[in-house]
Amino acid sequence: MSDRRCCAAGSATLRNTGRAGMIGRAVSLAVLALGAFVSQAGAQSREVEVYYDRYGREVMVDVYTGEIVGVRDPRERRRDREYLFPREPERRQDRYYLDDPEDMARLRREKRREELGRGYPPAYPPSGGLPQYRDYRVLPDDPAYPGDEDYGYRDDPYRDDGLFREDGRDDPPGFGREAPRYEPHPRVERAPLGEPDVAAAPPPATAPDTAIEEAPPALGLPDPARQPDVAVAGASEDVAKIQILLDRHGLSPGVVDGRMGDNVNKAISAYRELTGEALRTYDKALIDARLAETGGDAFTTYEITPADVAGPYVASVPEDYSKKAQMERLSYTSVAEMLAERFHMDEKYLRALNPGAAFDRPGTRIRVINPGAPKTGAVARIVADKGRKQVRAYGADGRLVVAYPATIGSAATPSPTGTHTVERIALNPEYTYNPKINFQQGSNTRVLTIPPGPNGPVGTVWIALSKPTYGIHGTPEPSKIGKTESNGCIRLTNWDAQELAKMVKPGVTVEFVE
Missing domain, CATH: 2.40.440.10 (L,D-transpeptidase catalytic domain-like)
Incomplete structure (x- = not known):
């Protein structure tokens, strides 16, 4: 149950600026709505408590008498917000000039708003004023609103678990209909488990003393037979091979990340200019053959050395230049970042290829790409x-x-x-x-x-x-x-x-x- 205690003393003074429908001074939505509500109820100087029932309706109760001052549903509160803070400040004008494009566009918007039922409701006069609120006390015989005994101070539990049915029985009751009664959910009781069936357990295939234990794998060495799936959205090893082939030709795709993109497409276009032939990216056998000609397999295994771990590294790199200037050197922040640049890889892709790898431990073996030797020559x-x-x-x-x-x-x-x-x-x-x-x-x-x-x-x-x-x-x-x-x-x-x-x-x- 959620409750708020507040005092509504006096009324809010509004100032008319001369333009219909505009409030001259911005005030809090909650204070304005509450002031209007209590004003309509004739209780401008009483202390009230606000409750929310199972339908999300706002119920105001006098803290001294327990009397219900009024009830509002969520739609009314939403209309209050739309009235006080309209999405579009412009109001419909009384006349439109047919030779004015702006007036005609405004007229079409107003007509379309009316067709969609988005106009201002009757309770919100376009000339200004406060919205009209329903008063519980003027409808004493309305069965759509429960009596004081349902909103008074009682000890019976309040249902606030959010477990409502979706068949319409939990919808707010309409006018003239009896409010639905709460039906508790059936209890789920745990039954005791039966005795385990020992005879049903299969015998072990190998006796404990004759079991063959495999030697533990080398530290951090990926198993080539069971390479993990790359946990990077859109990453593909086939695309990574294309990127590696382009990189070996000096046609950089940027970071190798296993994903197609503009940088890869630009490198593919440059491949035609460099070699005179189009790169058939769909031909996996051709890509593998070109990789074999330019440096071997696309991927290889690298063992992290003590020098790799030694760095130097920095804990973080500040964004502010004045703080950068106070540092001795703007080094890498981790071994993974350093190795990613060394092997022309995206750091996330490197980590995804080696899940759980201890990058900060010498001797750890990781899977990296094989970029080949740098290009040489003279540029004019x-x-x-x-x-x-x-x-x-x-x-x-x-x-x-x-x-x-x-x-x-x-x-x-x-x-x-x-x-x-x-x-x-x-x-x-x-x-x-x-x-x-x-x-x-x-x-x-x-x-x-x-x-x-x-x-x-x-x-x-x-x-x-x-x-x-x-x-x-x-x-x-x-x-x-x-x-x-x-x-x-x-x-x-x-x-x-x-x-x-x-x-x-x-x-x-x-x-x-x-």
């Missing part, structure tokens, strides 16, 4: 395609070398236009935050030096461009590449940025295209 020209959200790098002969998904600028901080050149390359760089010449992060208004690390704003690589403050860099969130916006620069995954940094040198052109 880079194209930053804003529309496709992709970076493509070409050699001196004009042939495609690598292609990466990228996040390139945003509406608030757009990327440059035209052609620029690579000025310098920095690995594990610090980041200088200057809100006066770039963007402002949070409430930070002064220049800050953010320490290096894979979880820094620019990741592990900074390829500066001839356009001041702009460059190609890594990211602390590789799974969001190509799916979010940047502050004007070209953002890649850390491993793609590292691969590109080894193939470019100062003077390489970077062309921004739409």
Whole structure:
């Protein structure tokens, strides 16, 4: 049972602003409705208690006399809210101008609202005023409302378990009908269990002293014969194989997560440009054959080393740049995050492939992808395609070398236009935050030096461009590449940025295209 005790003393003063149907001063819905209710009942200065019966109706009882002041059902309370806080502030006007498109649109909405029965009910006059409430005392003979003995202070239990029948017998009674009586639910009694049938138990197939126990598996080693299902929505090992094949060709799909998406589709298109043939993704035998040619099986087993566990790691990475600046290094936060980047994987996908694996324990063997060796070569020209959200790098002969998904600028901080050149390359760089010449992060208004690390704003690589403050860099969130916006620069995954940094040198052109 839920009850609220409150005092309704006096009445709320309303101020008319001159516009019909608008209340000049906002007041609490509960106070206004209660004041109107008690006002209509003629009891503006009495202490009342509010109860809710099994039908959700609100019952108000005088705490001194036990007299029921009034009863409201939920629909009336909902209409009160709709009246006091209408969904649309506009009211229907008395006249409409046929040559005014706004008036005609308003007229059509009003007519449609009336057809759907969504107009203001008669109890809510459009000219203002309070809604009319029913008073229990004016209907003493109405069987639809129970007597005082049903709402007085009694010791019999109140049914508030929410177990109502769905056949209509628990619906509120209509006018002139007798209220349904409570019928208790049948009790469920537990019967004693019979004696166990010992003879029915099958004999053991092998004697205890001759049982053969299998040797325990190696620490954390997945069983190749029984690989667990990947508990990531939409993840597929067949799709992961396609992603791995593309990654080996230098056509990055972003993080390998076993799911198709825009980044994968862009890499498949680049595969045709690179090889001259379409990649038949539906041909599993072809995918396996191409994997065998480029580095072997798509998946492999990796044993976590003491160096992996040693780190260094940080407990967490703050969002605020001023707090980042106070840290010594923005390292990885866990072994799993570090290994996911090392093997070009989404961290959730890595954990799903190895449920229950102790990533922080040396000697644990986990299942990872086999990305193959990094691409090598010399890049002479880079194209930053804003529309496709992709970076493509070409050699001196004009042939495609690598292609990466990228996040390139945003509406608030757009990327440059035209052609620029690579000025310098920095690995594990610090980041200088200057809100006066770039963007402002949070409430930070002064220049800050953010320490290096894979979880820094620019990741592990900074390829500066001839356009001041702009460059190609890594990211602390590789799974969001190509799916979010940047502050004007070209953002890649850390491993793609590292691969590109080894193939470019100062003077390489970077062309921004739409």
